[in-house]
Amino acid sequence: MIRKTSIVPLTQRRERRARRSSDALTALNYLLQSSRDRGGMDLLVLANEDGLPLVTVGTDFRCEELCAYAPFFAGRRPRLRGRALPEPSAIRPVRVGSSEVYLCAMGGVRPLLEGEMERAAQAVARIRRKCRSLQPEL
Numbered sequence: 001m002i003r004k005t006s007i008v009p010l011t012q013r014r015e016r017r018a019r020r021s022s023d024a025l026t027a028l029n030y031l032l033q034s035s036r037d038r039g040g041m042d043l044l045v046l047a048n049e050d051g052l053p054l055v056t057v058g059t060d061f062r063c064e065e066l067c068a069y070a071p072f073f074a075g076r077r078p079r080l081r082g083r084a085l086p087e088p089s090a091i092r093p094v095r096v097g098s099s100e101v102y103l104c105a106m107g108g109v110r111p112l113l114e115g116e117m118e119r120a121a122q123a124v125a126r127i128r129r130k131c132r133s134l135q136p137e138l
Helices: 024-039 060-073 110-130
Strands: 042-045 053-057 088-097 099-107
Touching: 024 042, 024 053, 024 110, 042 060, 042 110, 053 060, 060 099, 088 110, 099 110
Parallel strands: none
Antiparallel strands: 042 053, 042 099, 088 099
8 A cells, every 4th residue: 555645835834832922021921831831830930130020830929939039049149047948849040141040940740840941941041032122121
């Protein structure tokens, strides 16, 4: 039996990502939502160098708390003494140009978490490079 295969033109191929946006914050939100789902995380946040939330996916108060402590977790700020800090499951500093942001997760399944955090960190850097006009805000 001979199998007949058809070649689909590039214009008819399906986009692999279900959601896209040319807006950097929306794109980052989509990224974090899908990464959280694939990695089985409770929450996933992107914080700036001052610990302020840029994008959060999860319970609001826990996300804000994790963002605030992100620079401490990454070792960029002096350690806090006598404080019970929420421990992240994973943290990845992401540098683009002269600025650094922190991708932090809580919860998740360890084998999935590490790979998903690495993919998400690379995608954050790519999105931030593409959206240079929004760099000061991100």
